[in-house]
Amino acid sequence: MKILHICLASAFTERMTYQENFLSTENTKAGHDVTIISDCYKYENGRKIPTDPEEKILEDGTRLIRLKYDKVLNDFVSSKVRKVTNLYNVILKIKPDVIMLHNLSGWETISVARYKKNNPKIKLYGDSHTDRNNSGSNWFSLYILHKFFYKSIIKRAIKYFDKIFYISFEAKDFLQENYNIPENLLEFYPLGGTVISETTKKTYRKEKREELGIPQNDILLCHSGKMDRKKRTYEIIENFSRLQNKNIKLILIGVFSDDVESKVSHLIEKDSRIKYLGWQNSDALIKYLAASDLYLQPGSQSATMQNALCTGTPVLFENVRSHEPYMAGNAFVINSCSEIESVLERISNNPAVLKSMSENAYDLARKLLDYKKLAERITK
Known part of the structure; x- marks a missing residue:
């Protein structure tokens, strides 16, 4: 099975204890063909830094593709819009059976939904960590980004998703209050870890x-x-x-x-x-x-x-x-x-x-x- 993790707001960094690291590794270990598409940022000594577009195979056998945001006015706006013109073509080449979109808040949620529309037999899952503790902390963020821009994108795309996962009750509240995600589409999906003996x-x-x-x-x-x-x-x-x-x-x-x-x-x-x-x-x-x-x-x-x-x-x-x-x-x-x-x-x-x-x-x-x-x- 081909599994695609799309992480355009994650600053994917190798050898970190984040959800996308663990899930992609476990999918690969289970014998699936796994690809991660990330933005061009990563963490170094705890600080987020820019990095170059690239394609490589990680230590565990997962393929990593980094794609740069389109320039929309400036770097700050680009990092909020999260538009990546080439994403849809990359998805076409991968031909995934399952897509896990980590974070619904961004322009390319539309591209992911379009792929599902054109390939209805695939599974499309969304995953949200967003809550009032980490987002929507000021008027611009809450009302312009979340309640207007992201909400309009999600409204167009939501009918193509099989499930929207939330990591906490606060994240569920945020999805419902700001994006009007229906209850029957939501599922609790906690952050986890590798259980050692x-x-x-x-x-x-x-x-x-x-x-x-x-x-x-x-x-x-x-x-x-x-x-x-x-x-x-x-x-x-x-x-x-x-x-x-x-x-x-x-x-x-x-x-x-x-x-x-x-x-x-x-x-x-x-x-x-x-x-x-x-x-x-x-x-x-x-x-x-x-x-x-x-x-x-x-x-x-x-x-x-x-x-x-x-x-x-x-x-x-x-x-x-x-x-x-x-x-x-x-x-x-x-x-x-x-x-x-x-x-x-x-x-x-x-x-x-x-x-x-x-x-x-x-x-x-x-x-x-x-x-x-x-x-x-x-x-x-």
Whole structure:
């Protein structure tokens, strides 16, 4: 089966723990002929940078094609319109049996729908991560881009889609409130990860803790990503710094925004229990998550939370609707960052609670988050 993932707003980057990476790899491993079409951007050390058009075969055997946006006024407008004149011709050459369009918001949703119209036997799926936390944050974005421009495109194309997947309840709300997507077309399709075995987890735990000089019995906390104000990185470090227990450690993985770095650098420097590891590739990140006892995500949502659960690592996150599917005895759920210190005190005084939470994390991951199963869904 030929499967095409179209990621014109994703800045596809090799060896990252994003949905399109995992799904395309699992589709390829299952024996399908898989192609990714991406825009000409990628991440380097946590920052998005431009790259050239290209076509190549990735390490896992997936073909990657990068196509440049048409110039519409300037680079900013071009990145919002997302028009790629040659896309339709490239799809014609690939002749896919399944198309997964990652992000409906862009001009080429019309081209994808036209291909389905002309080839009605194929399966066409759309996927949306957009919600009020990451989009529509100002008048222009919400009313001009989403409620007018993107909505008009989606209205023309929607009848050709077999399903529109949403990754969270907030994403579903956004689809319905701004694009009028009908309920019967929508399906929950969470971000996931690769579920590692308990044996592999022990191996990674030993490897990374020896590398970091952290004893196996110490409690290790992890926080990662593009650490800006919304991530609540400062609040994590501030609460952690008040703990007196010397046997609890914190690792930070990713890159700081300038305003956060200026607030946390002195706290990191004066606390030897905190280690900043910089940006890490997906393989290393998974190992650090497996070596940790708790992953901290009190702020904005990230796919790393699901990756952590897939390594059997419990999580701490905010009490919001989108986290409800992930509350199964595997998470500390907080209503505000002021509760972080009490959670850390609790596990500091009773580390045994983390063992049962790890078992529950594995149970949830196997049922809901395994990308092997999620990848199979789009081949049906």
